[in-house]
Amino acid sequence: MAKTIYSKRRNFLSARLIQARETAGLTQTQFAEAGIISQTELSKIENGQRRVEFLLLLDLAELYAQPIEFFIPPQE
Numbered sequence: 001m002a003k004t005i006y007s008k009r010r011n012f013l014s015a016r017l018i019q020a021r022e023t024a025g026l027t028q029t030q031f032a033e034a035g036i037i038s039q040t041e042l043s044k045i046e047n048g049q050r051r052v053e054f055l056l057l058l059d060l061a062e063l064y065a066q067p068i069e070f071f072i073p074p075q076e
Contacts (some may be wrong), residue, residue, distance in 0.1 A: 007048075012073040014048045020064035020071075021046075034063055 032039035044050035061068045
């Protein structure tokens with residue numbers, strides 16, 4: 001898989017995670033209070049510096065009240 005595709009996918013996911021958190025009305029600090037992961041780790045994920053494990057993505061989707069499909073990029 002080409003790096004550009006990987007980067008596009010990671011950028012898409014990062015943007016969707018930020019969008020979902022903001023739509024839920026949460027700051028990163030408020031998110032951290034949920035106890036799923038720390039604010040620092042969330043920041044790394046949202047900035048594309050850390051990968052997101054599937055089980056964590058499920059937890060985030062539930063917290064943000066979004067279907068898992070919201071976080072999956074469309075096929076090119």
